[in-house]
Amino acid sequence: MYCSKCGAALFEGAAFCTVCGQPTGNQASVGIGAATAAGPMVSAAGAIAAAPPVPATISPVGVAATPAWPTPAYTASFLYAGFWLRFVAAIIDGIVISIPFVPFMVVIFSGMLPTLMRSPNPQQIMFELLPRFALFVVASQIASWLYWSLMESSSWQATLGKKALGLYVTDLAGNRASFGRTSGRFCAGRLVGIVPYIGGLYFLVDCICAGLTERKQAIHDIIAGCLVLRKS
Numbered sequence: 001m002y003c004s005k006c007g008a009a010l011f012e013g014a015a016f017c018t019v020c021g022q023p024t025g026n027q028a029s030v031g032i033g034a035a036t037a038a039g040p041m042v043s044a045a046g047a048i049a050a051a052p053p054v055p056a057t058i059s060p061v062g063v064a065a066t067p068a069w070p071t072p073a074y075t076a077s078f079l080y081a082g083f084w085l086r087f088v089a090a091i092i093d094g095i096v097i098s099i100p101f102v103p104f105m106v107v108i109f110s111g112m113l114p115t116l117m118r119s120p121n122p123q124q125i126m127f128e129l130l131p132r133f134a135l136f137v138v139a140s141q142i143a144s145w146l147y148w149s150l151m152e153s154s155s156w157q158a159t160l161g162k163k164a165l166g167l168y169v170t171d172l173a174g175n176r177a178s179f180g181r182t183s184g185r186f187c188a189g190r191l192v193g194i195v196p197y198i199g200g201l202y203f204l205v206d207c208i209c210a211g212l213t214e215r216k217q218a219i220h221d222i223i224a225g226c227l228v229l230r231k232s
Contacts, residue, residue: 003017003019003020003022004022005022006019010024078215078227078229079229080227080228080229081165081167081228081229081230082211082216083207083210083211083216084211085167085230086167086210086216086228087207088161089159089162089164089165090161091161092160092161092164092165093147093159093160093161093162096147096159096160096161097143097144097147100143101143104136105136108135108136109132141190141191144186145186145187145191148182148185148186148190149179149182149185150179150182152169153176153179153181153182157169162228166230166231167228167230167231168229168230169185169226169228170226170227170229171226172226172227174227174229177224177226181224181225181226184223184224185220185223185224186220187220188220189206189218189219189220190203190220192220193206202219205219206219206220210228215227
């Protein structure tokens with residue numbers, strides 16, 4: 001069939017000319033169902049074309065805004081161990097670690113008795129004392145390092161003193177701390193504390209920080225990225 005106005009070739013049954021838009025007189029032949037089916041398609045297409053994109057952070061009036069980032073399902077809450085709990089745990093650990101040190105100290109320094117009985121010369125006494133004292137300090141620090149670092153990085157996450165009081169050591173995310181991290185924690189705390197002149201003052205400030213900081217962290221906890229937590 002052809003358009004009566006412009007003469008363009010049309011499909012059989014077309015309601016309008018696709019070139020000039022002239023009605024062909026076949027509108028009645030198009031069923032109501034076809035028009036209804038076409039209507040939503042046209043209106044939907046028009047709505048999609050006309051509607052501007054809406055940013056994710058902007059919501060229509062009356063609709064709650066949707067955040068642009070995912071919200072975590074929960075927020076972890078930690079029970080931090082305060083100064084006094086840690087102080088009592090340190091006393092218990094000091095008693096535990098001193099048990100093997102006492103016989104070791106007796107063995108080291110008992111060898112000086114013949115020298116003391118034979119010659120009260122101060123120079124001779126210092127010559128005998130200094131190497132033995134250095135050996136005792138080095139051995140005690142190695143034993144302390146292994147005790148604190150191995151215990152706090154173990155499945156217990158605690159020394160015997162902390163375990164007795166329900167305390168345990170973690171990293172900042174609340175996970176089990178590695179041996180390297182607990183070793184750094186020991187070095188930044190007890191090892192620095194034995195340095196002459198400044199060690200005592202540092203250790204005092206370090207302990208005070210455990211009671212004043214927001215997460216009850218001592219200086220060595222902050223340096224090593226650790227937390228001392230307590231069980232509920």
